[in-house]
Amino acid sequence: MIDFARLTTPVGDGDLLLEPPPARWSELSAANAAALAGAPPGSRPATLAERRRRTRAALGFDDRTPLIVVGHQPEFMHAGVFVKNIAAASFASACGGSALNLVVDNDVPRSPNLRVPVFNEPSVDLVEIPALPVRAGIPYEHLGGVASDALARVADRTRDLLADAWASSLMPVFFSGATDPGADADWVGALSAGRRNVERKLGIGLRDLRVRDLPWHDFVGEVLRRRDEFAGVHNVALADYRRTQGVRGGNRPIPDLTRRGDLIEVPFWLTRPGATRQRCFARERDNRIELVAEDDARVDVPLTALSPPCDALPRVFADAGWAIRPRALTLTMWARVFLADVFIHGIGGAKYDRITDQIIRRFFGVAPPAYLCVSATLRLPISGPPRPTSGLNTPVSHPPVPTVRELRFNPQRHIHPDAQTSPLLQARAAAIADAVRLRFDRPRDARARRAVFDHIRRASEALLALRPDIVAAARAAEASSAESARTRDILTDREYFFALHPRSRIEALVRRIDALIRDRADALGN
Numbered sequence: 001m002i003d004f005a006r007l008t009t010p011v012g013d014g015d016l017l018l019e020p021p022p023a024r025w026s027e028l029s030a031a032n033a034a035a036l037a038g039a040p041p042g043s044r045p046a047t048l049a050e051r052r053r054r055t056r057a058a059l060g061f062d063d064r065t066p067l068i069v070v071g072h073q074p075e076f077m078h079a080g081v082f083v084k085n086i087a088a089a090s091f092a093s094a095c096g097g098s099a100l101n102l103v104v105d106n107d108v109p110r111s112p113n114l115r116v117p118v119f120n121e122p123s124v125d126l127v128e129i130p131a132l133p134v135r136a137g138i139p140y141e142h143l144g145g146v147a148s149d150a151l152a153r154v155a156d157r158t159r160d161l162l163a164d165a166w167a168s169s170l171m172p173v174f175f176s177g178a179t180d181p182g183a184d185a186d187w188v189g190a191l192s193a194g195r196r197n198v199e200r201k202l203g204i205g206l207r208d209l210r211v212r213d214l215p216w217h218d219f220v221g222e223v224l225r226r227r228d229e230f231a232g233v234h235n236v237a238l239a240d241y242r243r244t245q246g247v248r249g250g251n252r253p254i255p256d257l258t259r260r261g262d263l264i265e266v267p268f269w270l271t272r273p274g275a276t277r278q279r280c281f282a283r284e285r286d287n288r289i290e291l292v293a294e295d296d297a298r299v300d301v302p303l304t305a306l307s308p309p310c311d312a313l314p315r316v317f318a319d320a321g322w323a324i325r326p327r328a329l330t331l332t333m334w335a336r337v338f339l340a341d342v343f344i345h346g347i348g349g350a351k352y353d354r355i356t357d358q359i360i361r362r363f364f365g366v367a368p369p370a371y372l373c374v375s376a377t378l379r380l381p382i383s384g385p386p387r388p389t390s391g392l393n394t395p396v397s398h399p400p401v402p403t404v405r406e407l408r409f410n411p412q413r414h415i416h417p418d419a420q421t422s423p424l425l426q427a428r429a430a431a432i433a434d435a436v437r438l439r440f441d442r443p444r445d446a447r448a449r450r451a452v453f454d455h456i457r458r459a460s461e462a463l464l465a466l467r468p469d470i471v472a473a474a475r476a477a478e479a480s481s482a483e484s485a486r487t488r489d490i491l492t493d494r495e496y497f498f499a500l501h502p503r504s505r506i507e508a509l510v511r512r513i514d515a516l517i518r519d520r521a522d523a524l525g526n
Helices: 022-037 044-058 077-096 151-164 171-178 187-202 217-225 225-246 315-319 328-339 347-364 403-407 421-441 448-464 468-492 501-520
Strands: 014-018 067-072 098-103 113-120 122-132 207-210 263-273 278-284 290-292 298-302 323-326 341-344 372-376
Touching: 014 501, 022 044, 044 217, 044 328, 067 077, 067 225, 067 328, 077 098, 077 187, 077 341, 077 372, 077 501, 098 328, 113 151, 122 151, 122 468, 151 171, 171 187, 187 207, 187 501, 207 347, 217 225, 217 263, 225 263, 225 347, 225 403, 263 290, 263 328, 298 315, 315 323, 323 328, 323 421, 323 448, 328 341, 328 347, 347 372, 403 448, 403 468, 421 448, 421 468, 448 468
Parallel strands: 067 098, 067 341, 098 207, 341 372
Antiparallel strands: 014 372, 113 122, 263 278, 263 323, 278 290, 290 298
16 A cells, blocks of 8 residues: 655656555556455445446446556646656556546646746746636636637747757647647647647557546436435545644645535536536435535436436436536545546645545445555756856855845944944944833833834934945845745746656656566565
8 A cells, every 4th residue: 555654746856756666556456456346246345346347338448457547637737747647558558458547627727827947048037828718717628619829829939938949849749739630629628639649659558538528427326315424424534634634724635515504515516618616515305306506506316317327317417507527536536436446646646535545435335445656756957047156266255145134123233333323323222222121121111112112223224324235235135045046946846847848858757667667576666
């Protein structure tokens, strides 16, 4: 199982996290498949196993072929995320299975921009290219069609910024796929087509499945039928996680499922084109389940539609003009129990799925299937400003420059007495002595103490007004430090779109992961 102590972001450029070590992956995958698909006839897990077989069959997968599943939003993912796809495809190839990528198009975009770092002598800048037509609260699946020249404009701007690095990157391959006339007409389809084109060129065999197309209505039906039980199990698992992990706050890492009178919140979103996604509440009314969204929109689901197989549910929602979609933990719960032989998480998902483990155990009555965690750090080879050098002989040392705050509160440390400054320094010192005396002799005399503090402040301001050169030097030093920190952050950021990297580096990453996964005796991670 996962060693959670190891789930930290890889630090060095090129570092990998594969947890557990690849030597155990086949064993865990086989154990998951046997536990979920091999339940004895007549038992409750056997019913679950039958739904699992039906789910996999709907997607063209049988019980004999290992199925490795990953998933992520259709965004400009960085290499630390893309490495999950590489690992899934490599592992599936090594064990004679298939790899499936869940395109989480029911999520709301976090940023509409493609971030591109650029060296503009003498500094490094971060340019954000608007790419997606984002509207607050609107999921990816409802972003609408792609204008014929929209992606072309993004490609042209990126090419200009990358200059000579464009040809050696994977961006030409990505945009070639994203703008292919055969790609789906919406933004999710275009971005996914671009990524798949890169994967094909890299030899990564991975099939996509959009969340909007999930064959998951048996799962929806069971949760709606047992909604009161599910909400209780969900909230207990959350409380246990918060207690064991020292998490404070009722909304972290996710909110509890709430109740509003006879309405019980269920772990789904209700969505429709042009509208923000809505939390979903359920109650039973006259042989039906009434689903209520936050804006009081309603979907009536006949109780008969909740008995497996729940093949009538898609039509119920289509007729009502709404779609039902999973939340984050709900999606991985369904994928782990009803679909995958093994699911591959990133670091955040792996940590939070400890909550899902408890829900699976208590709600479905089976041991939660093991999962994997894969991540990486890959930094762009960005040219940065040259480091300053001192003389060729003895290094030149300079006294430290005080901060502006230090000058404001302790000008006496940095301003030498002379004919102009001595009276102010003396007056300030006397006021400080008065402040100390008042603190002990008249601690409740707020007016007197405020007057003394104002005297100290005015003396400090007068001193600094006499030495504007010191203040200017402090401000310049702080600005230079802030610029250095900004440049360092840009140069070391690991979250740039993976296709911005040189193709040779991503190809080397693919070969390395493939070697680690295929070599069962490799000691990485032990």
